[in-house]
Amino acid sequence: MLKTIIRKELLENILSYRFPLFFLITAVLILTSLYVRNADYNKQVRDYSEQVRLANDELASSRMSDLFMGRIKLRGFLPPAPLSVLATGFESSLPSYHDFDAEGPKPGASAGGEESILSVFGKLDFLFIIQMVVSLIVLLFASDMIAGEKEMGTLRAILANSAPRHSVLIGKLTGGFLTVWIPFLVVFLLGLIVLGLMSFPIGGADHPARLAGVFLATTVFLLVYYAVGLMISASSSRSRTSLVAILLVWIVFQVVIPRLGDMLAAVIHPARTETVVSMQKSLAVKTIDREKAIALGSKYVELFGPITDTSAPPEPEDKKKIYEAFQSEWDNRASEQKASQLREIDDSYRREKDPQRRLATALSLLSPGAAYSRLVTDLCGSGEIDRADYYQSVQDYQRTLDAALYQYVKKRTMIYPGGRSGSSSSITKMVDLKTLPAFKVKTSRLEEVLAGNWGSLISLAFWLVAPFAVAYVRFLKYDVR
Amino acid sequence: MTENQTILKANDLSKRYEDGVLALDHINLNVRAGEVYCLLGANGAGKTTTINLFLGFIPPTTGTCLINGIDINKDPLEAKKYVAFVSENVMLYGNFTARQNLDFFAKLGGKPSLGRDDYYKVMRRVSLQEKAFEQRVKTFSKGMRQKLGISIAVIKNAPAILLDEPTSGLDPKAAEEFQEILSELKKEGKAILMSTHDIFRAKEIGDRIGIMKEGRLVMERTREDLRTEDLVKIYIDYMKSEPMTV
Numbered sequence: 001m002l003k004t005i006i007r008k009e010l011l012e013n014i015l016s017y018r019f020p021l022f023f024l025i026t027a028v029l030i031l032t033s034l035y036v037r038n039a040d041y042n043k044q045v046r047d048y049s050e051q052v053r054l055a056n057d058e059l060a061s062s063r064m065s066d067l068f069m070g071r072i073k074l075r076g077f078l079p080p081a082p083l084s085v086l087a088t089g090f091e092s093s094l095p096s097y098h099d100f101d102a103e104g105p106k107p108g109a110s111a112g113g114e115e116s117i118l119s120v121f122g123k124l125d126f127l128f129i130i131q132m133v134v135s136l137i138v139l140l141f142a143s144d145m146i147a148g149e150k151e152m153g154t155l156r157a158i159l160a161n162s163a164p165r166h167s168v169l170i171g172k173l174t175g176g177f178l179t180v181w182i183p184f185l186v187v188f189l190l191g192l193i194v195l196g197l198m199s200f201p202i203g204g205a206d207h208p209a210r211l212a213g214v215f216l217a218t219t220v221f222l223l224v225y226y227a228v229g230l231m232i233s234a235s236s237s238r239s240r241t242s243l244v245a246i247l248l249v250w251i252v253f254q255v256v257i258p259r260l261g262d263m264l265a266a267v268i269h270p271a272r273t274e275t276v277v278s279m280q281k282s283l284a285v286k287t288i289d290r291e292k293a294i295a296l297g298s299k300y301v302e303l304f305g306p307i308t309d310t311s312a313p314p315e316p317e318d319k320k321k322i323y324e325a326f327q328s329e330w331d332n333r334a335s336e337q338k339a340s341q342l343r344e345i346d347d348s349y350r351r352e353k354d355p356q357r358r359l360a361t362a363l364s365l366l367s368p369g370a371a372y373s374r375l376v377t378d379l380c381g382s383g384e385i386d387r388a389d390y391y392q393s394v395q396d397y398q399r400t401l402d403a404a405l406y407q408y409v410k411k412r413t414m415i416y417p418g419g420r421s422g423s424s425s426s427i428t429k430m431v432d433l434k435t436l437p438a439f440k441v442k443t444s445r446l447e448e449v450l451a452g453n454w455g456s457l458i459s460l461a462f463w464l465v466a467p468f469a470v471a472y473v474r475f476l477k478y479d480v481r
Numbered sequence: 482m483t484e485n486q487t488i489l490k491a492n493d494l495s496k497r498y499e500d501g502v503l504a505l506d507h508i509n510l511n512v513r514a515g516e517v518y519c520l521l522g523a524n525g526a527g528k529t530t531t532i533n534l535f536l537g538f539i540p541p542t543t544g545t546c547l548i549n550g551i552d553i554n555k556d557p558l559e560a561k562k563y564v565a566f567v568s569e570n571v572m573l574y575g576n577f578t579a580r581q582n583l584d585f586f587a588k589l590g591g592k593p594s595l596g597r598d599d600y601y602k603v604m605r606r607v608s609l610q611e612k613a614f615e616q617r618v619k620t621f622s623k624g625m626r627q628k629l630g631i632s633i634a635v636i637k638n639a640p641a642i643l644l645d646e647p648t649s650g651l652d653p654k655a656a657e658e659f660q661e662i663l664s665e666l667k668k669e670g671k672a673i674l675m676s677t678h679d680i681f682r683a684k685e686i687g688d689r690i691g692i693m694k695e696g697r698l699v700m701e702r703t704r705e706d707l708r709t710e711d712l713v714k715i716y717i718d719y720m721k722s723e724p725m726t727v
Binding site: 011 | 529533536538539557558559561562564565566568570572573574575576577581585586588589590591593633637643
């Protein structure tokens, strides 16, 4: 019985005009997007290699003292994530590089900064196509699955036979879903072939597992929308009503919740922007440096007498030692104060931001579309996990540089009574350029992606089971008359 | 199955909807093998409700519907094995060909092993034109759809057939052809319960005729009775009078 219903659903959908149209739209959009995004990725890889080469050339032609004194900066670039050809995610909004010096990392421009006004529409990548095009078509397929048969009266004809209602429902879901899943499977495989022909590293690293993950997640996502469509169709007596309801649900799931979630979270849990935090940190550092400079300047004048316009006072050895001890004490004190204040600013920012992030994530999980986006962007290495890893890598690299390089630079500014200033710097140990550690961005492991996405997985599971359960109950109670 | 064996039986069948409307009021009827029972009545008299109750589409408020001795509400899947249904607007899949429709409903009706030749044979039997066998049903006239509908009932080979106003909207030739098919099915021993507005067709084909009014079966006559009585007059008289259950 189930096989008969499945076969009928498949045949009915395949014979309708919607099937070839769906196949064509899906194939054209996905294959075109993969081709274009892969070309874009190849360009990004070339740009990245060129930028790294140029930065290394600049370093090679510089002296270590230039680096120590901050005349040139170490620059760490964000390598493009290969699987971002499927989901751009945060990639275009992240700083494409960071500059590192003794004062800390400074973000460079994002790749998105170089794009045209059309970029506000988002990238036509695989994720976008599935989310905004395929999901809608899937819902449209499902809209008249039950309501349409009610309207035509064929449901009466089916139920006049010894067909158990649950078999009819499961058969319709399975057959109907296969009608959209098979074209998707074919297009996905064709897409992989296209990427393979364009020398995309499909077999590289854990790409096969991640691609399988994307495929599975998309299958579940489409099944979720099919189940939602089934629920609406089973609850409507007319396919037109079902269609309107489906469009409303799609708008809420795909447009309203994901966008409103972030906005609501920002209103309920307001937090400073990263720019404000960065400026506050910079101000805190400058304030401490200024206090230190004033203290050093005052001590200098106290020990060696006032500075004249033409020359510095003589520095007797005994007083020089006292001054150096004072300097060291202030170096330590300033360093501790900076660390403490920066930590405090970071902590308070985290305290503001964490509830906001948690709320935004929780709200976004109300939408299967948002849950699917999180999962797929993370699988493609362009999501929240890799963004956090990137910023963590920046902090880690800064710490490495501090330990390996910048701790040997003593750069001091003095502000003398009256406001005049002077500075001195010294290098306590030379470091070989070749021994400098390279900037490496940590990339997420598949286990981390899965562990970090349990919420998304639960959301998808819920949206799969709940609508089907509602559809099941509605259909079992359906008055066939 | 023997002649005179009751295939369709309604015992004290009533249906009151949730809004309080009494659609069927303590109906008792039975249809034997090889018999055509015609239910006549105005719109809303309860003819279609009776058929819906026999198909288990709605539960009765009181009473039982037995198909081949099986209570449709106790074991609907088993009971439905013994009944085929043809409605006024035959419900078919427009994008399917006649054969594909027949194939689907045959499999659904428990005939999984039938092939193209079997389907062609049945469609020939109901006088569907040969060229229509592989045509999409959405291009069919009402008469052609009705023939295909009856072929679905024929291929199921169930002992009972329920027909809900099957000749409504058919031209006289198509209605005549339909009647011939019913006569053949009757000869094969099928128990046929047909609701209709068509008094003349009912008189022609019905072995027994029941008139329904406001949910009650107010009159029942056999073919023998109608040799001496005028069905049209009886029908009009009953429509004018207050309903009294038979």
